[in-house]
Amino acid sequence: MKLSEAPIGAQVEVLHIEESDITPRLRGIGVLPGIKIEVLKSAPMGDPRMYRVFNKVISLRSSEAELIEVQTSEDSPLPLTFVSPGKYRVEHIECGRIAWMNLSRLGIIEGAIVQLLDDRRVKTANGVYDVGFGKLRKIYVIPCKQECNHEIKNA
Numbered sequence: 001m002k003l004s005e006a007p008i009g010a011q012v013e014v015l016h017i018e019e020s021d022i023t024p025r026l027r028g029i030g031v032l033p034g035i036k037i038e039v040l041k042s043a044p045m046g047d048p049r050m051y052r053v054f055n056k057v058i059s060l061r062s063s064e065a066e067l068i069e070v071q072t073s074e075d076s077p078l079p080l081t082f083v084s085p086g087k088y089r090v091e092h093i094e095c096g097r098i099a100w101m102n103l104s105r106l107g108i109i110e111g112a113i114v115q116l117l118d119d120r121r122v123k124t125a126n127g128v129y130d131v132g133f134g135k136l137r138k139i140y141v142i143p144c145k146q147e148c149n150h151e152i153k154n155a
Helices: 023-028 097-106
Strands: 011-017 036-042 049-053 056-060 068-072 086-093 113-116 122-124 127-129 139-143
Touching: 011 023
Parallel strands: none
Antiparallel strands: 011 036, 011 068, 036 049, 049 056, 086 113, 086 139, 113 122, 122 127
16 A cells, blocks of 8 residues: 555555655655654645654655555554454544543443444444444554454343
8 A cells, every 4th residue: 555545543664665756855754665654644635644754753745655655564553444344452542522432332442342343333342333434433443363252242
């Protein structure tokens, strides 16, 4: 995937950089194959986006980020909108207090085990819920290992 396609909050590893006029500048700021980059946030209209390379925060336009081929790290939290159906552990939730309270009533809290179903509903220990696309993209998860298979009871 291209760096411009990586979701906000993801940690990615650079695989390849296409040659262009901007490539020397990218190398100069530390964007090299094998380097980890964290996608921080995007401007209101989506372009440019901010990234963390080492301890530096950089801003790249989409046209510049298109030159960088990346892969997501296995331990990188991703929003529920970006993952395929399966079991996940909630790493963090990026929302306001009221939305956080509503999600916690459903059993979606940091550290909880949730299952994303094929129809994009979320199964928790409290039941099965349609939380909506907007909230799904604010719930960051990592894939669940074998130890959490017993965590979700049949609701």
